[in-house]
Amino acid sequence: MAFSPDDPPDDVGARQRLTEVDGLAQLSFVIQGMLERRAAEHDLSVIQTRLLGVLRDRQPTMNELARLLGLDKSSVTGLVDRAERRGLVRRAPSAADRRAVLVSLTEDGHAFVTRAAGGFAGDITTLLGVLSPGERATLAGLVSQLLVAHAAKGGIDLFA
Amino acid sequence: MAFSPDDPPDDVGARQRLTEVDGLAQLSFVIQGMLERRAAEHDLSVIQTRLLGVLRDRQPTMNELARLLGLDKSSVTGLVDRAERRGLVRRAPSAADRRAVLVSLTEDGHAFVTRAAGGFAGDITTLLGVLSPGERATLAGLVSQLLVAHAAKGGIDLFA
DNA sequence: TATTGTTATACTCTATAACTATA
């Protein structure tokens, strides 16, 4: 199991005999590491970056935000507090429900997430650079299959 | 970009047209989520589980542990403190260097990590269940290629 | 002097429980 993705290079030999389980686990650590480094470039945590990413095409209430991020509403209060203090998001009262608060990106927030997303996309492109175009297409297809099946299972669970 | 891996099921349609970047990002979130859930089953965090995983076949010093986990040594002090308090790891003085401290798994720690790893392997196997044996082999091969190339790049950086 | 590890401190992130305001 892939608990040490950053082992020294003398482990490269071991990586060439990776099982499916180890390979996917290590890949997830590598990709999460890329996200972390890109977020850190802008002095953001992964969760702050993810908050901004969620807000790119949405203007949810605090409650919806909690559901989207899988966090308790009180955690989202703090998350949005810190982002707001940095001028990345703003709160606005909801016209439809005077208890509710709508959260949206500021100009700065939009700029941050766009730059971070671009850098991350570059990381993935670099990672995929060793594959031929055909291999990349094959990989993308297989990954899509996995995600579609996984999402469908999640959907069934949700409505069961 | 995949900042919302847990979007509601009406996003499944969108997932069928995933780009390579989005697909890999979402896959990493799905896998990390599996790790989190398996760790939580044993009341552990991902980093605590990873600590135990690293110790399965090693008995490193605090310093080596910090390098393996990519953390500051002071962070590792706290991490090991909490794991030791729960009886999962133990500290022992190094015979070779009286400044150094060796960290190792206890019986309990070994049992915990073995169970968590087994559950996680099952999750991945289930995830891969929608693919044919040939597709699984293809995927594993491509993932290995990516990781080997990535590790090699890391190695070059380390020795540059 | 340099290195190993811990301590002191501060901040982010997270959850639970209690609270206010609105529905």
Add this chain to the structure above:
DNA sequence: TATAGTTATAGAGTATAACAATA
């Protein structure tokens, strides 16, 4: 009563800086 959001509180995880013991 129920829901939306905040506050109070507690704990994990992380880093920086200062420190003690050893090399």
